[in-house]
Amino acid sequence: MINKDSKFPGKHHSDKGKWIGPWMPQWRDSGDSGPFTTLEKLYGEIQSAPERIRAKRAELEKTGKYTAAGIKDMLKQTALSETVPDIRRAAAQQVSKFRREIDKRRAAFKPFDHDPNDLVGEMRRQEVRAWLRTMTPDERTEAVRRASDPFIVEAAISVPVELTGLLPSTRDHLSQLLVEQRYGDEIAGLNELDEAVKTVERAVDGARDDVREIIGMLRHDFDAEFKPIEQQIDQQVELDAKRASFTPPPVDLNAIAETIKSLKFNERNLLLDMALDLQTTAAKAA
The missing domain is CATH 1.20.58 (Methane Monooxygenase Hydroxylase; Chain G, domain 1)
Incomplete structure (x- = not known):
């Protein structure tokens, strides 16, 4: 039974002691619904x-x-x-x-937005990756982890690890950090x-x-x-x-028309007869 006077309404446990948990006060919508x-x-x-x-x-x-x-x-x-x-x-x-x-x-959630038309930005990322490859593996990892500019991290994780020399685990961790920075509140x-x-x-x-x-x-x-x-x-x-x-795929009327036009004359007549028969059957059923 809900205890309306409690700061944490609801039974914490079932009658047999199974943990349920209270309804926490921060679980509230900004309005009357949600x-x-x-x-x-x-x-x-x-x-x-x-x-x-x-x-x-x-x-x-x-x-x-x-x-x-x-x-x-x-x-x-x-x-x-x-x-x-x-x-x-x-x-x-x-x-x-x-x-x-x-x-x-x-x-x-994405660690960063990638614009394929941003050629200047991609050239800058290539420069960063070239710079990272001049370092030892430990130096490279440390440089990316401690980077003051998120652009350095973006450059390092926007390509397969083989192109930067980072460990996959390091790349995944950095991606997660960027996601948390971008979408923290959400x-x-x-x-x-x-x-x-x-x-x-x-x-x-x-x-x-x-x-x-x-x-x-x-x-x-x-x-x-x-x-x-x-x-x-x-x-x-x-x-x-x-x-x-489920969203049904859109009907390509132009493709259907082209297919019909490609049929032989007798095949088109047969198709028309079948369509009329189906329409007549549907009308009777209604």
Whole structure:
């Protein structure tokens, strides 16, 4: 249950002691909506979900009409049809959405911008690389690491390591440093979003464990019945995301026209007849 009065709302652990983590105060959007707002709402809903199963158990026990086995079976059916699928579906949709966004933005980070038309800049880079090759390997590494001008680093990492004599590990480290210098604030923001997503994922695991405990099922038995449903939901969410992001290739009408014109007269007539037949069939179906 979310503790609204706490500086760090949310259960830190599941009922079985599984670490979830609080919702940190820095995880806030500048306005009334955004990724953190969406994830915080989901975080609260996930942690509250087991309470509905617990309340249902108390209600059934209070009637005195059902055996322990009967209560367990009814709770299990509710969890199978509602509680766990609802938790899994909402979390899978949002987590996969923000995971894709984080990966997309991180992949766009570049240590520097390269303009192929900047001949003067490329000549300067060649001069820097020639200068670096006059040094011993240790001197070269030290010179690039301690360079006061980022242009020296750009010159060293903009070509394969064979052209500068730097170690691959050194080149990768320098590239990362340039990326951090250019995108420091954005990287920090993405790291915070990443941590928020991980906290939601842990909340799902914790809520799942709480539901299992409230029903009174062993982990092995619970996994055997619930995992296939969860996996099916995950697969469907992934498939829906791929469909939503798919962009069909543009139709090249000029190429189609040229292809048609290249056909023989009888072949063109046959193609026209087929198109008319398809149009007639579609009209009847509508």
